[in-house]
Amino acid sequence: MAHARHTYTVGDMSESNPAAAPDHDGGSVQLGHFGRTREVRETEAVFTVEDLSVFYGDYEAVRGTTLNVRKNQITAMIGPSGCGKSTVLRCFNRMNDLIPGARVAGKILYHDEDLYGSDIDAVEVRRRIGMVFQKPNPFPKSIYDNVAYGPRVNKMKGNLDEMVEEALIGAALWDEVKDKLKTSGLSLSGGQQQRLCIARTIAVKPEVILMDEPCSALDPIATAKIEDLMHDLAEKYTIIIVTHNMQQAARVSDRTAFFTAEVDDQGVRHGRLVEFDLTSTIFGKPNDKRTEDYITGRFG
Amino acid sequence: MTVTAEKASTASGAPRGSLRRSRPRYGELVVRGILLTAALVSILTTVGIVYSLIPPTVAFFQQVSFDEFFTGTSWAPLFKPASYGVLPLLVGTLVITVIAVLVAIPLGLFAAIYLSEYARPRVRKTFKPMLEILAGIPTVVYGFFALALVTPLLRGIWPVGDGPAIFNGLAAGLVMGVMIIPTVASLAEDAMSAVPQSLRDGAYALGSTRMIVSLRVVVPAALSGIVAAFVLGVSRAIGETMIVTIAAGITPSVNWNPLQAMSTMTAFIAQAGSGDIPVASFDYKTVFAVAALLFAITFVMNAMSIRLVRKYREVYE
Amino acid sequence: MSTPADVGIPSQPREDRRSWLGPTRRRPLEMLFQGVLLASLVIGVVFLATLLIYVLVRGWPRLDARLWENFNSIRRPERAGAQAAIFGTIWVMLLTALICLPVGILAAIHMEEYADKTKWWNRAIELNLQNLAAVPSIVYGILGLGIVARQFGLGTSIITAAITLSLLVLPVVVVASREAIRAVPGSIRDGSLALGATKWQTIRKQILPAAIPGIATGSILALSRAIGEAAPLLLLGAVTFVAFNPDSLTSAYTVLPIQIYDWIRQSREEFQVLAAAAIAVLLAILLLMNSVAIYIRNRYQKRW
Numbered sequence: 001m002a003h004a005r006h007t008y009t010v011g012d013m014s015e016s017n018p019a020a021a022p023d024h025d026g027g028s029v030q031l032g033h034f035g036r037t038r039e040v041r042e043t044e045a046v047f048t049v050e051d052l053s054v055f056y057g058d059y060e061a062v063r064g065t066t067l068n069v070r071k072n073q074i075t076a077m078i079g080p081s082g083c084g085k086s087t088v089l090r091c092f093n094r095m096n097d098l099i100p101g102a103r104v105a106g107k108i109l110y111h112d113e114d115l116y117g118s119d120i121d122a123v124e125v126r127r128r129i130g131m132v133f134q135k136p137n138p139f140p141k142s143i144y145d146n147v148a149y150g151p152r153v154n155k156m157k158g159n160l161d162e163m164v165e166e167a168l169i170g171a172a173l174w175d176e177v178k179d180k181l182k183t184s185g186l187s188l189s190g191g192q193q194q195r196l197c198i199a200r201t202i203a204v205k206p207e208v209i210l211m212d213e214p215c216s217a218l219d220p221i222a223t224a225k226i227e228d229l230m231h232d233l234a235e236k237y238t239i240i241i242v243t244h245n246m247q248q249a250a251r252v253s254d255r256t257a258f259f260t261a262e263v264d265d266q267g268v269r270h271g272r273l274v275e276f277d278l279t280s281t282i283f284g285k286p287n288d289k290r291t292e293d294y295i296t297g298r299f300g
Numbered sequence: 301m302t303v304t305a306e307k308a309s310t311a312s313g314a315p316r317g318s319l320r321r322s323r324p325r326y327g328e329l330v331v332r333g334i335l336l337t338a339a340l341v342s343i344l345t346t347v348g349i350v351y352s353l354i355p356p357t358v359a360f361f362q363q364v365s366f367d368e369f370f371t372g373t374s375w376a377p378l379f380k381p382a383s384y385g386v387l388p389l390l391v392g393t394l395v396i397t398v399i400a401v402l403v404a405i406p407l408g409l410f411a412a413i414y415l416s417e418y419a420r421p422r423v424r425k426t427f428k429p430m431l432e433i434l435a436g437i438p439t440v441v442y443g444f445f446a447l448a449l450v451t452p453l454l455r456g457i458w459p460v461g462d463g464p465a466i467f468n469g470l471a472a473g474l475v476m477g478v479m480i481i482p483t484v485a486s487l488a489e490d491a492m493s494a495v496p497q498s499l500r501d502g503a504y505a506l507g508s509t510r511m512i513v514s515l516r517v518v519v520p521a522a523l524s525g526i527v528a529a530f531v532l533g534v535s536r537a538i539g540e541t542m543i544v545t546i547a548a549g550i551t552p553s554v555n556w557n558p559l560q561a562m563s564t565m566t567a568f569i570a571q572a573g574s575g576d577i578p579v580a581s582f583d584y585k586t587v588f589a590v591a592a593l594l595f596a597i598t599f600v601m602n603a604m605s606i607r608l609v610r611k612y613r614e615v616y617e
Numbered sequence: 618m619s620t621p622a623d624v625g626i627p628s629q630p631r632e633d634r635r636s637w638l639g640p641t642r643r644r645p646l647e648m649l650f651q652g653v654l655l656a657s658l659v660i661g662v663v664f665l666a667t668l669l670i671y672v673l674v675r676g677w678p679r680l681d682a683r684l685w686e687n688f689n690s691i692r693r694p695e696r697a698g699a700q701a702a703i704f705g706t707i708w709v710m711l712l713t714a715l716i717c718l719p720v721g722i723l724a725a726i727h728m729e730e731y732a733d734k735t736k737w738w739n740r741a742i743e744l745n746l747q748n749l750a751a752v753p754s755i756v757y758g759i760l761g762l763g764i765v766a767r768q769f770g771l772g773t774s775i776i777t778a779a780i781t782l783s784l785l786v787l788p789v790v791v792v793a794s795r796e797a798i799r800a801v802p803g804s805i806r807d808g809s810l811a812l813g814a815t816k817w818q819t820i821r822k823q824i825l826p827a828a829i830p831g832i833a834t835g836s837i838l839a840l841s842r843a844i845g846e847a848a849p850l851l852l853l854g855a856v857t858f859v860a861f862n863p864d865s866l867t868s869a870y871t872v873l874p875i876q877i878y879d880w881i882r883q884s885r886e887e888f889q890v891l892a893a894a895a896i897a898v899l900l901a902i903l904l905l906m907n908s909v910a911i912y913i914r915n916r917y918q919k920r921w
Binding site: 325327328331332334335336338339340341342343345346348349351352353356406407408410411413414415418427430431433434436437438439440441442443444445447448449478481482509510511532535536538539540541542545546566569570573574587588591594595598599602603605606 | 644646647650651653654655656657658660661662664665667668671672675719720721723724726727728731732739741742744745746747748749751752753754755756757758759760762763764768784787788791815816817838841842845846847848851852854874877878881882889892893896899900903907
Binding site for chain 3: 124149153
């Protein structure tokens with residue numbers, strides 16, 4: 001089965017890939033020199049989102065979202081504040097259920113199943129689709145118990161010690177904590193805490209990892225470590241990341257969705273998906289003027 | 301080591317299988333049921349109180365007219381011939397409550413203003429526990445204190461005429477007042493600390509003194525909470541039993557003089573109820589009738605207090 | 618050239634907000650007011666100190682082993698002791714804890730984690746709890762007498778006392794537990810649920826353990842309130858002449874507050890001294906319990 005291949009280099013695009021350079025006035029985005037090459041293959045769709053709207057009571061927070069998330073890719077959602085990125089993200093693991101009055105219209109398909117079907121078990125959804133939060137939130141327990149919590153509550157079979165070690169290795173934290181597994185998770189630095197949260201998320205062997213601005217509370221070095229980690233994680237997991245940081249989205253993601261907020265005639269803000277495409281397209285030659293304005297810094 | 305997940309895996313190791321649940325999580329449902337039941341216990345308590353009060357009260361009023369009960373001036377239910385005018389009990393309750401409230405409201409409010417507006421953190425840390433201790437002392441201890449120390453003290457220092465009798469309403473009222481201070485003070489202080497600092501700042505910036513800010517800005521802003529505190533204090537005074545039973549004695553007639561013995565509703569219930577009364581007897585019903593009156597009065601006051609608290613919470617929180 | 622004094626501007630600024638720097642400026646009304654306020658607090662403190670000292674001094678002659686070794690005796694006050702009351706208090710405290718704490722904590726979990734505040738029955742539960750907290754304690758005695766003792770047929774026994782007192786202090790346990798549960802940050806809940814834990818698993822494994830210090834403190838305070846109560850038990854036949862310790866759930870009993878009340882009512886002076894001594898013992902028990910509560914609160918309270 002032939003896969004369409006779009007190969008691009010995440011790096012200085014205007015030199016190596018002239019086709020990606022914009023041919024209209026507007027400038028291009030300097031993406032920095034990272035030099036990683038990722039093949040963006042057309043893998044199967046893990047999520048298919050059709051015209052999704054999210055309501056809090058009568059207030060339509062986000063509307064008209066249609067996109068798909070493909071396996072083992074990193075999909076980024078960017079946009080200014082208040083445009084609904086986190087709201088949409090939280091739909092993927094049904095965390096919005098926890099907010100009273102929240103409801104969705106439209107459809108999210110997880111593989112072939114309607115994520116919001118009537119007999120879907122939200123608890124199982126959350127095991128398969130994990131989440132890392134903006135502010136690291138380790139439990140007030142030991143590092144070991146933090147990572148072991150997921151397998152324990154999900155009654156996963158196997159050797160717990162090995163599962164914990166595997167998860168901590170996968171989160172690039174093992175070497176730093178292997179001698180102090182019994183100390184409190186709260187004693188770690190911010191960046192380490194966030195990697196601990198990643199470790200406990202992957203300990204339950206999810207298929208998807210959702211990341212809600214995972215680096216916004218961290219310093220640049222910790223941020224870089226986690227961005228490196230994301231590339232490794234994408235080998236095994238499918239990642240969706242919400243970020244305020246455009247450059248981060250350009251650095252790490254394969255596909256990008258750009259959201260914006262629009263004000264209707266009554267003066268009420270609603271979030272809306274503007275454009276969803278390969279990251280190279282969004283940052284190189286976006287189709288929508290609003291996207292171009294945002295990434296070139298004219299607004300947002 | 302092989303980790304076997306519960307469901308079949310795809311090549312990437314992530315388990316597949318439907319997200320649908322074959323059967324609902326029964327454990328969670330059972331838990332929810334148990335928790336709701338526990339929460340309903342409190343409702344059952346109220347139902348129980350009402351349920352235990354109504355039949356004997358109804359039976360009581362089948363024999364004693366409302367008129368005799370509420371306007372009769374002689375309370376001698378356990379005597380023969382019995383008289384069932386509840387006025388002596390009401391008057392006793394009223395007099396002692398007024399004395400207690402005259403002590404508790406000013407002192408409680410001032411203490412609250414001091415703690416909220418004046419006291420430095422160190423001072424607060426010393427005084428707040430004192431108030432908590434005062435609140436935690438059993439009322440029987442207060443009663444003892446009233447009878448054994450306060451009454452002789454009053455008798456000793458009384459300047460004119462006959463001082464208080466051995467059992468008198470004044471000592472009971474005064475001691476009860478101090479007992480209620482923590483109730484009034486803590487609720488009033490809660491209300492005052494809910495007032496936003498910006499209101500105070502605005503007044504200070506105009507050159508007001510602390511006294512003016514306290515009395516003209518904070519107290520009016522917290523007024524509904526403060527009134528709620530007062531109402532709650534009154535309600536506690538009405539419902540207090542041990543202090544009056546021990547220190548205020550029994551009197552079968554209407555007596556407005558706090559220097560003499562007086563009997564409250566609560567004291568009657570305690571004394572009559574602690575004997576061994578056969579259920580079928582009328583005396584049993586009398587106890588319940590008075591208790592019903594007591595419950596009705598405090599219920600109304602509590603409802604008022606709760607509504608007032610809600611008012612100030614809505615405004616500031 | 619005019620100086621500020623010429624113009625009439627006060628040479629010292631008015632006092633503005635809290636100043637740690639020095640005493641109040643010379644404004645007599647201010648100082649009087651502050652004095653009145655402070656005096657209110659001081660009156661309470663003086664009263665408390667007087668009460669404690671008086672009790673100790675008055676009861677000193679009988680604060681000896683007879684108090685807990687002997688049983689009560691009306692005819693021979695020199696032999697009277699409060700052992701039955703002390704044991705009764707301990708029994709009642711334990712039984713009340715067994716009944717009241719589970720119900721209260723579970724109810725608090727329901728109200729904080731599961732209750733949909735828009736449903737009328739949950740709002741009724743809230744309102745009802747606030748009301749119950751202010752019902753006079755003797756009315757609980759009526760409840761105990763009418764329903765527990767008579768309807769349930771449990772009679773005037775120690776289990777009736779425990780049930781009645783449990784209902785009396787239930788609001789205290791619920792309020793304290795709710796606050797402790799509410800203090801656990803939502804991020805912990807979110808983190809747990811996002812890993813595929815059920816709601817009850819989250820509560821059992823994350824929230825309750827984190828809330829335990831607050832719950833424990835509240836429970837101890839509730840129990841110390843319960844063992845100080847006398848009024849409800851007067852109606853429940855805490856028969857004062859009890860010369861034995863409780864031996865079963867349905868046995869007769871007495872407790873310290875009731876014993877104290879009974880001794881106060883006796884005419885002979887020795888019984889007044891005994892009453893004071895018993896009060897000292899009761900206050901000592903309460904002091905111990907409250908110290909434990911405060912210790913738990915200070916040592917284990919998590920700062921989020």
